[in-house]
Amino acid sequence: MTDARRKKGAGRKNFSREPSPKEGVTPLGYRYTAERRRVARPSKLSDILPSILARTGMTRRLAVEKYQQCWQAVRQQILAPRGLILDDSDTAVSAFRGGVLSVTVSSASLVMELSFCQREILRYFQSEMPDEKIKKIRFVQR
Numbered sequence: 001m002t003d004a005r006r007k008k009g010a011g012r013k014n015f016s017r018e019p020s021p022k023e024g025v026t027p028l029g030y031r032y033t034a035e036r037r038r039v040a041r042p043s044k045l046s047d048i049l050p051s052i053l054a055r056t057g058m059t060r061r062l063a064v065e066k067y068q069q070c071w072q073a074v075r076q077q078i079l080a081p082r083g084l085i086l087d088d089s090d091t092a093v094s095a096f097r098g099g100v101l102s103v104t105v106s107s108a109s110l111v112m113e114l115s116f117c118q119r120e121i122l123r124y125f126q127s128e129m130p131d132e133k134i135k136k137i138r139f140v141q142r
Contacts, residue, residue, distance in 0.1 A: 067093040067101065070128050074121055084113055099135035101125065104142055111139045 053059045071093050075086050091114075094104040105111045114121070118137055125134045 063096070064093065066129070067096060070125060071103070073128070074124055078117060078120055078124060079114075082117065084110075086110075094140065096132070096134070099133055101134050101137045103137060103139050105139050106142055108141050111141050114139050 050059075053062075071091070075084075075091070079086060090106045090110060092104050093101065095102040103114070105114060118139075122134065122137050125132075125137070
């Protein structure tokens with residue numbers, strides 16, 4: 001290394017410069033950047049609530065409850081006039097994934113009976129819940 005480079009301080013930190021207004025210098029000569037903490041402002045409840053519901057899983061629980069209520073109406077309006085009187089223990093909405101609504105059924109014969117009215121049940125769900133985009137209903141035996 002040449003003397004000209006050593007004099008300029010190449011490769012070394014230049015401690016002789018003045019600190020900027022955002023920087024500070026400790027008594028030992030170390031530089032630091034003073035951080036300003038912003039004071040948190042209150043947020044609107046409408047901005048926070050969706051993220052809280054998503055983190056706690058309440059949105060899924062609310063959706064399942066909505067499907068269960070719609071299934072109760074299907075049992076009363078579509079299945080009861082056909083002579084299919086079902087208890088709460090016979091059928092239940094179990095899942096909704098990828099546009100397919102799964103309904104758990106207690107027996108294979110009931111799966112067959114419900115498959116005969118599948119189109120009518122699907123139309124009812126689509127009319128009652130247009131935002132959910134239900135494409136198909138699948139009946140699954142327990």
